[in-house]
Amino acid sequence: MSQTVRRAGLFALVSVLALVAPLAPVLAEQAGVPAVDSNTPLVSAVAAAPFALVALGAFAVPEDSALFEWLARPADFEEGRLYGLVGFALAASALAFVAVNFTLPLSVYVASVVLLAWGSFAEKGALELSSNRFLAVSAFAFAAFGAGTLAQLATAALRDVSFDPSQAVFLAASGAMLAALLRSMLFDRDDPLVMTTTALVLWLFADLPLELTATQVVGAIVISIALGYVSYALETASITGMLTGTLLAFLSVVLGSYGWFAVLISFFAIGGLSTKFRYDEKLDRGIAEENEGARGSGNVIANSAAALVALLGWATSTHTGVPQDVFLFAFAGSIAAAMSDTLSSEIGGLYDDPRLITTFRTVPPGTDGGVTWQGGVAGLVGAGVVGLIAFVAFSLSPTATGVVVLAGVCGMVVDSVLGATIEGTLLDNKGVNFVATTVAGVVAAALAWGLGLVPL
Incomplete structure (x- = not known):
């Protein structure tokens, strides 16, 4: 076993100290505090103390000791302190304090600490056996999922207390993919x-008023794994791009429905394949995407962030009082624009x-804001494809479908205008994509509201 794997294994063992937090009230009572409340200072101290002591002990470990050799990360050797373990332990200690004194569920706290450490252990072990990054990331995700559950x-x-398997699997899968x-x-x-x-995002998910079923959650996991493998096999996304798409696909099924996933996957599939279309010719023209057309996380997030916000808005609409259909149109419109x-x-x-x-002035191919009529037709067809899928998935009326298509075309035009005016100065390409898809989502929601398609 290499030093890297051994160190990751020791971090994984340290992470199990998070289980002290659920026992803190019991331990405090055994210390002589009767009927202890969950947020008393003593309970906070008991919950946070194990990791605080680990951080203190790690800081004091001599540089020339065998323990330092076992626990040190590469940067620690340069600085002469176990700052890696200190930072890990202090973060876990702080989260324990938050979990005891605020509404962060203890199960979320423990899962966030444990899944990261055990996922890292599995990842390091996989890298020792093979240099394949996809296999290493997969090992991280599967081990983190199991540890989180x-x-x-x-x-x-x-x-x-009672255990909800569906919610536990949902949170573990979300945490594993995000981490x-x-x-x-x-x-x-x-x-x-x-x-x-990871803890903060899972805290948000745990508070959502979701009615989860085992079939839905397991189905979302299977779909996400399949999507991740296909995108890797076809090289339409980098490792980070694949993970981003996998997480978004999983959330679209669980927080929305299979219809939401169908709309989202249409962009991932067709958009990814279009990048590969006549790629060598695009290389010669200087307009090809980098990394052989494999889109990274930045590109995926820029084109999907507005849709993700709309998805979260849909899931939390019972709390906000905003009609759900507002978010449905925003989601479909932003994807149509992408x-x-x-x-x-x-x-x-x-x-x-x-x-x-x-200005309609002729410019070289690849110029930001440069458009062709063929590209315009292709963009209209792309928006129409998303509109058609939304028509089927969400049982939209013809008028509502037209709103989605119009919003998509509007987003395309906004992207081109921004590209011709401020791209390269105020915004980069990803920023322009984000603004354009956001504008399209707002346009779709506003048009739906104005036309009476959204019940008030």
């Missing part, structure tokens, strides 16, 4: 950030004599 089960048993995504974008030393972000703009760029860029959308 077991952590919630153990928390329920220690607290003697895997963040880890693929960051470094080992950023574990405190990954842990905290599809329309992608096809417009990928197809239109293959034709000569593009014209700048603001």
Whole structure:
């Protein structure tokens, strides 16, 4: 076993100390505090103390000791302190305090700490056996999912409360995918950030008024795994892009329905394949996507962030009082814009004599804001495809379908105008994509409301 794997295994064992937090009230009572409340200072101290002591002990470990050799990350050798373990333990200790004193569920806290550590252990072990990054990320995700599920089960048993398998699996899967995504974008030393972000997102999901079924959650997991493998096999997305798409697909099924997933996957599938279409010719023209057309997480997030917000809005609408259909139109409109703009760029860029959308002056292929009539037709077809899928998936009326298509075309035009005016100065390409899809979502929701398609 290499030093890297051994260190990750020790971090995984340390993470199990998170299970002290569910026992904190019992331990406090045994210390002589009768009928202790869950948010008393003593309970907070008991919950946070194990990791605080680990952080203190790690800081004091001498650089020339065998323990330092076992626990040190590469950056720790340069600094002479076990800052990696210190940061991990302090983040876990702080989250324990939040879980005891606020509404962060203890099961979410324990799962967030444990799934990160055990996922990392599995990832390091996989990398020792093979240099394949896809297999390593898959090992992280599966191990994190299993650890997150077991952590919630153990928390329920220690607290003697009911255990909801469907919610536990949903939270574990969401946490595993999110942590895997963040880890693929960051470094080992950023574990405190990954842990905290995962805990906060799972806290949000745990508070959503969801009616989960085992069939729905398992179906979402199977679909997500299949999507991840296909996108990797076809090389339509990088590792981070694949993880982003997988997480979004999973959430679209669980928070929305299979219809929401169908709308989302239409963009991932057709948009990804359009990037590969006549790729060598695009290379010669200087307009091809980098990494052989494999889209990264930044590109996927920029085109899907508005849709994700709409999806979360749909799931929380009972709390906000906003009609659900507002978010449905915003979701479909933003995806239609992403599809329309992608096809417009990928197809239109293959034709000569593009014209700048603001002046109609002929510009070289690949110029930001340059459009061709062929690209415009392709963009209209792309918006129409999303509109047709939304028509079937959401049982939309012809007028409502027209709203989705119109919003998609509007987003495509906004993208081109921004590309011709402020791209490269105020915004980069991803920023332009985000603004355009957001505008399209707002336009779709506003038109639906104005036309009386959304009940007030």
